[in-house]
Amino acid sequence: MEDTYEGMLFTYGITCLENRLYRGKIRKEDYDKAMDYWNKGKTPSSEFISKILPFADEKITEKTPEAVERYFLEQHNSIIDKKEGEYANMPDILCESCKVLIGDVVKIENFKEIPYPVYRIKYKSHEDIAVGKFFRDVKVGDRVITHNKAIVKKIKK
Amino acid sequence: MCLNIPGKFVKVKKNKFIIDYNGKKREAILSVVENLKIGDYVIVSNKIIVKIIPKKEAIKYLNLINDVRK
Numbered sequence: 001m002e003d004t005y006e007g008m009l010f011t012y013g014i015t016c017l018e019n020r021l022y023r024g025k026i027r028k029e030d031y032d033k034a035m036d037y038w039n040k041g042k043t044p045s046s047e048f049i050s051k052i053l054p055f056a057d058e059k060i061t062e063k064t065p066e067a068v069e070r071y072f073l074e075q076h077n078s079i080i081d082k083k084e085g086e087y088a089n090m091p092d093i094l095c096e097s098c099k100v101l102i103g104d105v106v107k108i109e110n111f112k113e114i115p116y117p118v119y120r121i122k123y124k125s126h127e128d129i130a131v132g133k134f135f136r137d138v139k140v141g142d143r144v145i146t147h148n149k150a151i152v153k154k155i156k157k
Numbered sequence: 158m159c160l161n162i163p164g165k166f167v168k169v170k171k172n173k174f175i176i177d178y179n180g181k182k183r184e185a186i187l188s189v190v191e192n193l194k195i196g197d198y199v200i201v202s203n204k205i206i207v208k209i210i211p212k213k214e215a216i217k218y219l220n221l222i223n224d225v226r227k
Contacts, residue, residue, distance in 0.1 A: 016159030018203065022178070023162060086160055089221055091214040097200060097207075098159040113172075113186040114204060129189050131203045148159040149202045 002043040008065035012072045012100070013053040014038055014134055015150040026052050038134065055085060072100045072147065100147045102155070103128075105140050121146060162222075163198045163215040166206070176201055179219065 001007040014034065021031040030052055037044045050057045059079075060071045077099045080087050087095050106127070107120035117132040121144065130146040138144055138154050145152045164176035164183070174185040176199060188206035190199070198215035200208040 019159045
């Protein structure tokens with residue numbers, strides 16, 4: 001994925017698209033198009049990004065990859081905690097599943113039923129699973145960023 | 158925004174978990190939760206059942222969604 005605003009927003013946001021599809025927030029054809037972009041390693045246009053990830057695109061006013069990272073690592077969880085936008089009045093247990101988290105990989109499992117690994121991640125306050133559907137170049141001990149229970153990227157400790 | 162819709166685990170069919178979302182059924186192909194039983198409300202992420210949601214919270218969410226749609 002390109003190291004651009006669009007590429008970085010797509011990298012973080014793609015983990016949510018299936019939820020957005022099931023909630024009727026994006027159309028099936030746009031979901032399929034996004035997956036096609038991802039599978040081919042291509043970065044969508046800014047117009048398409050704006051269409052599939054409108055809330056984040058509007059919130060991130062500085063259109064740089066660094067601003068995207070800052071948004072997801074600093075603002076995103078705060079928006080959830082403050083119950084802004086679509087999180088308003090939503091049960092905490094559902095909101096918590098959406099957060100962007102940093103943790104360490106403690107276990108990797110492969111199941112014949114699914115085509116990507118399932119990782120056990122140790123976060124600051126708990127352990128949980130995250131899937132390697134979008135990023136899987138990780139090993140036990142690596143530090144990762146996860147979003148909506150999917151690994152987004154690996155980072156240095 | 159990535160809110161996940163809770164669904165009701167209704168049955169296992171051909172080794173897949175059938176989840177009912179207000180009449181619309183989808184499949185999960187794996188579960189990583191313990192003590193899952195039919196009738197539980199669950200969150201499915203990437204075709205994996207990742208969490209059991211207390212019924213009260215699930216109903217609250219589903220009622221909110223229905224109010225918005227009216």
